[in-house]
Amino acid sequence: MKRIITLLILIILSSCKTQKSELEFEKEVFNEIFTELVDSTFYDYRILQPSPKIPSPPNGTIISDSLNKENIKRYQKFLENFEKRKIEIEKDTARIVIAINDTISRPFRTNYKTLSKYFENIEFKKDTLENKKEYKINLSEFKKNKKFEFKYYSEFPKGREIWRTEYPFYLGAVMSFSRIYFDSNKKFGVLESGTNFGVLHGNGFRIFIKKISGKWRIEKIEGTIIS
Helix, strand or coil, X not given: CHHHHHHHHHHHHHHHHHHHXXXXXXXXXXXXXXXXXXXXXXXXXXXXXXXXXXXXXXXXXXXXXXXXXXXXXXXXXXXXXXXXXXXXXXXXXXXXXXXXXXXXXXCCCCHHHHHHHHCCCCCCCCCCCHHHCCEECCHHHHCCCCCEEEEEHHHCCCCCHHHXXXXXXXXXXXXXXXXXXXXXXXXXXXXXXXXXXXXXXXXXXEEEEEEECCEEEEEEEEEEEEC
16 A cells, blocks of 8 residues: 555656646746747837828818818928937837736647647647646846846736836836647747737737747747737
8 A cells, every 4th residue: 555655656746847847848948039029029119100191081071271281281290200209219228118917828728729730740739737827927037138128017007007107117018928839849839929009009929939950939920919
C-alpha cells in the first residue's frame, strides 16, 4: 500500500513539474515576441493622418457658398496645425505609456482548430487544463524598452475614467493578450490580443507565430474586431 501511495505522489509531482516547465517555456516565448507584438499592433493615434478633404455635410443639408468657403479655410488651418503637431510628436523622445492588462488570459477554445488550419500538416492537441489557467505578466522584463513604458492596467482608473483622466505622460493604448496555443512540437503558435485607443475605439487581433532559425517571430496578424 505504501509503495502505491509513494508511486502516486511521484506521478503527481512529475505531472506538476511538466506543467510548470510548459508554462515557463510559454513565458519565455511570450517575452521573446512581446516587443514585436506591441510594435505590430500599436499606432500613435495622435498622428493618424486625417482626410485631405473637408468632411461633407449630412445628406440633405444645404449650406451657402460663403459658409462653405469659411469651412474650407478652417479645415485647411486644421490640416496645417496637424502637420506642425505631427512633427513635434515625431521629434519627442519621451516614451509612450502602454497599459498592459495584468493577466494573460486563457487561450481561445477554437485556436487549436485555427492553428491547424493555418499551419498545414502539423500535429496538435486540444488545450490541456494547464493551458486554460491565467497568469500575471511580469512587466519588469521590459523596462529597458526605448520606445514604450509599460504599466499595469490595474494602476489606472477603472472603466472609461482611464481615458478621461489627465496624466503627466501620453497614454497610447491599453493592450491585453491571451496565452499561446502551440502545436505538439512547439514550433508554431497562435494567440489573441486586443488594443484600445479610447472609449469605443479598439482592435482585436489573431497572431500566428513561428520558430525560425531558433527564434520566435510573428508569421501573420489577422484582424478580428474593429470598434
